[in-house]
Amino acid sequence: MLPFSIQIEDGVPVSDQVFRAVRKAVLTGQLRAGDGFPSVRTLSQELRMSPTTAHKVVAQLKDSGFLASRPGIGMVVTSPDLPTRTQAMKHIEPLCRQLVSEAAQLNLPIEDLIEALRTATAEGRELRHGKDPKNED
Numbered sequence: 013m014l015p016f017s018i019q020i021e022d023g024v025p026v027s028d029q030v031f032r033a034v035r036k037a038v039l040t041g042q043l044r045a046g047d048g049f050p051s052v053r054t055l056s057q058e059l060r061m062s063p064t065t066a067h068k069v070v071a072q073l074k075d076s077g078f079l080a081s082r083p084g085i086g087m088v089v090t091s092p093d094l095p096t097r098t099q100a101m102k103h104i105e106p107l108c109r110q111l112v113s114e115a116a117q118l119n120l121p122i123e124d125l126i127e128a129l130r131t132a133t134a135e136g137r138e139l140r141h142g143k144d145p146k147n148e149d
Contacts, residue, residue, distance in 0.1 A: 014050060014058050015043055026061050030069045031076075032103070038078050038089060049079055049087035 016037035020029060037043040050058065055066040070087065073079040077092030095103065115125045 015047060026059065027065050027069045030059065031072050034073055035078060043089045045089055045091040047089040049089055051086060
């Protein structure tokens with residue numbers, strides 16, 4: 013079982029999707045510095061991708077500071093510096109495009125989309141502070 017969540021989408025290179033999923037898991041704390049990381053073989057088998065693609069992903073993660081090789085242990089998660097605003101925007105823009113596309117398909121005006129983002133942001137803040145936004149007791 014992989015220590016991060018991913019749902020493979022058609023039309024987007026698998027290596028890019030896995031890289032983004034691992035990066036997100038590290039930045040959100042799902043994966044922490046020092047956690048073990050699956051081998052290239054395990055990634056390849058679990059995600060049904062070629063070993064070459066799995067190796068490419070691991071190399072990209074190492075180059076980006078998300079993984080390090082530890083002799084006798086294998087790959088471990090590392091804590092890279094937080095992304096710059098430019099890097100964060102680059103990460104979030106594809107998600108925004110998808111959200112805008114889905115809103116358009118549902119005939120939702122931009123104002124409703126902004127309202128939904130504000131609600132989700134408020135709920136996210138409450139969850140980070142240990143409150144359940146759906147339980148107002």
